[in-house]
Amino acid sequence: MVSQISIIAGRGRDGRCDRIERLDLNMGDVVSVVGRTGSGKTTLINDIELFADGDTPTGRRILFDGVPAAPEDRDDPSRNPIALITQHTTFLSDLPVTEFLVTHARIRARSQAAAQALVAETLMFANQLTGEPINPGSRMTELSGGQTRALLIADATVICDTPIVLLDEVENAGINRTRALELLRRHKRIFIFVTHDPRIALLSDRRIVMSEGRITDVLETDEEEQAVAPAVTRLDDMLSHLRERLRGGLRVSRADLEVA
Amino acid sequence: MKLGIFAGPATTGKTAVIRHILTRLHNRGLAAAFLKIDVQFAEEDEQLAAEFGIPTRKVYSGELCPDHCNVMVLGDALAWAERSKAEVLLVETAGLCLRCSPYVDGGLGVVVLEATSGMNLPLKVGPMLSLADVAVVTKIDRVSQAEREVFRARIQDAAPEVAVREVNALHGIGIDPLVTRLLNYPDVSKNMLLRGNPPVGTCTICVGKKEIGWQAHFGVVRSLENQSFYRGE
Numbered sequence: 427m428v429s430q431i432s433i434i435a436g437r438g439r440d441g442r443c444d445r446i447e448r449l450d451l452n453m454g455d456v457v458s459v460v461g462r463t464g465s466g467k468t469t470l471i472n473d474i475e476l477f478a479d480g481d482t483p484t485g486r487r488i489l490f491d492g493v494p495a496a497p498e499d500r501d502d503p504s505r506n507p508i509a510l511i512t513q514h515t516t517f518l519s520d521l522p523v524t525e526f527l528v529t530h531a532r533i534r535a536r537s538q539a540a541a542q543a544l545v546a547e548t549l550m551f552a553n554q555l556t557g558e559p560i561n562p563g564s565r566m567t568e569l570s571g572g573q574t575r576a577l578l579i580a581d582a583t584v585i586c587d588t589p590i591v592l593l594d595e596v597e598n599a600g601i602n603r604t605r606a607l608e609l610l611r612r613h614k615r616i617f618i619f620v621t622h623d624p625r626i627a628l629l630s631d632r633r634i635v636m637s638e639g640r641i642t643d644v645l646e647t648d649e650e651e652q653a654v655a656p657a658v659t660r661l662d663d664m665l666s667h668l669r670e671r672l673r674g675g676l677r678v679s680r681a682d683l684e685v686a
Numbered sequence: 687m688k689l690g691i692f693a694g695p696a697t698t699g700k701t702a703v704i705r706h707i708l709t710r711l712h713n714r715g716l717a718a719a720f721l722k723i724d725v726q727f728a729e730e731d732e733q734l735a736a737e738f739g740i741p742t743r744k745v746y747s748g749e750l751c752p753d754h755c756n757v758m759v760l761g762d763a764l765a766w767a768e769r770s771k772a773e774v775l776l777v778e779t780a781g782l783c784l785r786c787s788p789y790v791d792g793g794l795g796v797v798v799l800e801a802t803s804g805m806n807l808p809l810k811v812g813p814m815l816s817l818a819d820v821a822v823v824t825k826i827d828r829v830s831q832a833e834r835e836v837f838r839a840r841i842q843d844a845a846p847e848v849a850v851r852e853v854n855a856l857h858g859i860g861i862d863p864l865v866t867r868l869l870n871y872p873d874v875s876k877n878m879l880l881r882g883n884p885p886v887g888t889c890t891i892c893v894g895k896k897e898i899g900w901q902a903h904f905g906v907v908r909s910l911e912n913q914s915f916y917r918g919e
Contacts, residue, residue: 481857586831
């Protein structure tokens, strides 16, 4: 199992080099990729997903435990160490949820019983991230946006069991982010979030800063930021609380601003 | 002359894959020619001629099955490619009826399938997949990791001998091994044979009988309750 990936510097759109020569990400790291729209965040995680070896437009190279990926890892998705979830990734299957998950789990699991256990764990994981629990009998295509995102993350984490999970701006999709980060940290992986969300950025161990297609900085979350994080979380929870009340057809009052 | 035949349903990315192969052939200084076989509309020949400055042609099969058309014209096409001083001929064909395959012994056979076409597609496309050398899977970024894995497993179930290759046809990643395979094939001989057994050719519907119901037909007939019928590749 891969326990480290390394990004070897490439170039931005202006031809200037990434500011870091080499960046190592280790098992258990939670990393955010931040930057304005068009700054190259998605390109960076595409490089990772494509096992770039100097053959993408940026010229970056990605190493797994210090070496380029083996061709078999690219060819066989069940050996691919990376799961990528983007805003566009979706389920196309109209199978009922349980049947779909069992179909997937059977490829990975050794026995029918092991597959069933994986499916149960995946559903439990997903249901902790979404507002409305997933009905295992519903068709995949009937799930809401939030439920779909939650199930994609749960499936990638529990059934695929890949050491590296890339999440491209999934925070907008109605999932419980605090819960997600807690659960994800418990499953030791390398998580890379492309995010505009201050909460996710500050709860990460470090953040890769992008501009004009290149990596301009890598910031460790420092002590002051760690101290600020709970306050940001409270603000965010307050907004979530307001959102939930408004969604539920309720009125809001000054008292709702005190709720954390 | 090396020959590569590319089949697959419409809009799966056959031309995108071929474009990346042409770039790599060009970089290695190899002269290529391109033939497109389609039913009623295609402009890939003009696009690729403009992009790569290589000899290209197209054939419309019209009322004829495109795979049938392929068998008819492939010999002429090789002679044309040779006259055009090409060292590699790439043929792109619309695989349509799922009963035959367009591949020939002695040439690389590639089926291009898109991951977005659903997990059951590999079980449905028959000899177009099972007689290929390589199944290229495109549009992998659009579907869940789960469906990618199931799609691949289903290809292996339906065609255990076929090599599966996921490619990113946008960036051209995963293309190099295809080029290597193509160039490692021996040169094609003049007497090429269609790969595999063709389906039964005496079909009352193919010859124009339109009445519904097996009672109106002869040859290979089958009632709803009868489970035995002709099995090809």
